[in-house]
Amino acid sequence: MKSELNQLKSMNLEPLKPMNMDHNGRNRKMAFALGAVMLLLAACKKDEETAPVPTPPATNEEEVITSLELHFHSSGGTEHKHFNWRDLDGAGGADPVVTADTLSADTVYMVEIVVLDESGDPVEDITAEIEGEKEAHQFFYQVSGSTTTVAYADADANGQPVGLMTTWTAGAPGAGTVTVILRHEPDKSAPGVSTGDITQAGGETDIETVPPFPLVIE
């Protein structure tokens, strides 16, 4: 019987000592603590009631691109043509507006690309930003339905193309399309990328002109 009792006692994880503190004194302390908590609660309530919804910062979207322009200069300097791709209201909303001049057959053009944010005033030239990060950007020109060829005419610090300047050789008369793509952080050393083949470029698309520019040659 005795051993059983001991066993039972030892089962209690920790035998407890009677407490001999002054209950009243502690109660007062606890009442004080409780009061403090309620005060806190009340304080917050008041704080909330006077706080309005904070006004959000004005939307100054910094990295918007709305427009892409291609400026064509024939090798003799006689012809100046323009391609324009504009989506002024940004993502969603109205569809983009695309215009393109007609190119002359069998002509070589130096082509300069201009990227703009026309959503604000003043208009922001994004081309400089891209130029400042040449190594991390590359334009691709995808011609379809035409014998026109596009070759890179610039290079970054590593000798890899960027595509801000290109040489276009207009093909035979006819109608096709050209899609311009800007990739951020592509792998420029992957096979084919430096000659304009996007297949293994990777990176992420910053610009893709959908619908493409019409490419009409006369």
Added chain:
Amino acid sequence: MRCILHLLRSLSHIHYPRPRPHLLVFKRAILPFILGAITSASVSQSACDHVVRGAVIDDHDGEGLGLAEIRVVELARTVHADEEGAFILDALCAGRYTLRAVHVGCEPVELVLEVPRSRPLRIRLEHHVAELKEVEVARERPDENVGHAQQHVDAGAMSREAGKGIAEMLALVPGVSTLRSGPTIGKPVLHGLSGNRVLTLNQGVRQEDQQWGTEHAPDLDPFSSDQLTVVKGAAAVQYGSDAIGGVVIAEPVELPRGSGTSGELRTLGILNGRGGGANARLQGGIKGMRGIGWRVQGGGKYLGDSEAPDYVLSNTGVREAGLSATLGYRDYRWNASVYNSWFSRELGIMRAAHIGNLTDLRNAIESGTPWYVGERTYAIEAPRQQAAHQLLKTEAGYAIGPRTHIGLTYARQSNDRQEYDVRRAGRSAIPALDLSLITHTGDAVLKHWLGPHIHGKMGLSGTSQVNRNIPGTGVRPLVPNYRRRSAGVFVLEHFPVHERLELEAGARVEAADLAVAYYDIDDVLRTPDHRFTNQAWSVGANYRTRDSSEVRFNISTAYRPPHVSELYSEGLHHGAAAIELGDPDLASERAHKAVLDLRAHGCGGRLQADVTLHASSIDGFIYLRPDGVSLTIRGAFPVFRYVATDAFLTGLDATIGYRFDTHWKWRARGSTVRARDRGAGQWLFQMPADRIENSILYTPAEKGTWNALEFEATVLSVFRQQRVPAGLDFTAAPDAYHLIGISAGATKAIGKQRIRFALRAENLLDTAYRDLLDRFRYYADARGMDVVLSITWSFGKRMDG
């Protein structure tokens, strides 16, 4: 086979209440108890029919403590002692159980009960109250959620899974899976629902960081909790809005109240990611100031890039750090505590998952490999996230009368998040999203006792929350600024009809006000205001058969006011490569959920089964429906609109265990969910596939100073989801996969100190797979093999009690 039949019979057999002759027996036996003598004994013959009798007595004077509560922890079963402190536990299967005895004004005591046991049990509690002679019970935790199935990830399981996030740990509970965004971000999915449809309570306070959207993991430090509980019902009455799928509760063990200090130091080595973690914890009481307890804890984790079997998952490093401190006081009348915690996390978003437009996404899916794979590194570059969570909680309670207790809680939490995107012109160092969410919550709960057959609690709760976009991001905010205030009142009553049957009924009313401020697409400041009033009710029943089988049933309702982003999204969601459009006219989601849970033992306690059946009907279920394609200068993007439909989800979770002998055990856990969009007559998107996990567990006997030896081998099979909506996903559902895992653990006792060694290997065969619930499955395989070694040194009284 015979034993399975027996099990089925026992489940279907209804035992009506009988008169309770044992009470008379006990009355007669009281005197010997008071004298400290032990008289009665009873052992029955058949396997799950063991009876243990006992009494709860005052350690001072040997008097019985009337109406004490005795809980069998493993069976989640509670009995009340009679007026003289005597109790009876019948219909027990053979085995080891943890008993927990609670009585108001006493420190709860836990002890181990070996069944069969022929001698009566005496539980001694320290009871101080001369002036509270008539004391009884306010139950320590009357928030048991009668009828709601609930399952735990206990301290042991949490320590076995150390190194994982909370969401991954919760996936141990059948019915819970993980919605991932690559290796670094995971959030729990309960019965097919996640995010704002699963309420997370951290230290009893609603975790608010889920207000921001799907690609955010809950900012919860796994080291700051000792137990995770999953309540698989729509427990809105008690916890308020958002508890549509259920509730996840993360909580620490109770504070120590006696003197003496205990502590723990844990270190982790993690192979996949070549990193590790550490956590230290110290707790104790103060000599001469009985009732005061304290705890401090701090730790962190550091991981580099994770690896899939065939390549490095670049930019998937993680840094985590957490600190918490608690100070509490408790006696028979008063309790008060202050808790403060801070948790910070920085994580990389897999580089290859960052894409520009739909073409990039198609390219990624077609190539089947990530477009960016770098050297393995510890660096975290953009895209990355940084989040911090801080919680201050104060709590005070007072036993107004012998059976009435009032508790007040106030908490302030701040959640901060910065997301860094890959941007031009050096802007990668400027957050593209910078949010601050500050929430105050206050609760007052009155536990009351209207008689032995009706008692419960009622309460008031209030929330005030402000979400702010920190200026300077240079990006239109995805989540507008808003202020949300809500106030709720609830009552939840328990009706213990008799020993075997307990009923519960409750109701809640909550009103919320949402004031929003944002600039629309034309840059006009708009400040709409929304009001939502919602009600919820709940009825539940627990029924226990004589052989410890238990049936729980609950039907309850829950609600969720639409989130700001569901109301006001307007633009490109870069992370999702989609244009998302909100609808300001959306109303609250309203859910009805029924849960039936059966817990049974058979074959002399060898066979254990816990089966949960659930069905929920959600009116106004908000989701993103595809709505054509929009052209931008970045190319084509799919357009998604937030729309409401009626959804119906049903499913089954089960855990079945069979103990071959004292050392070997087999366990299977499985779950399945079926979810329909009734509005569109389609399956719902992104629902977890059927899964089953089979384990063999081996627990050898102690060897010298080595104890708690355990070995486990597990095969997890996740099947292919056949039920996907047509035309909603970019690719077909991934194939089924099977992962093998093993783990081993042992504790060495050195005097009063213990060192625990645990080794765990996951995806042992380095299987390449993709999971349907991983949003990055379009870009790369999931993590490959991982090995985690943990060494835990602890001293003082065990903390995982």
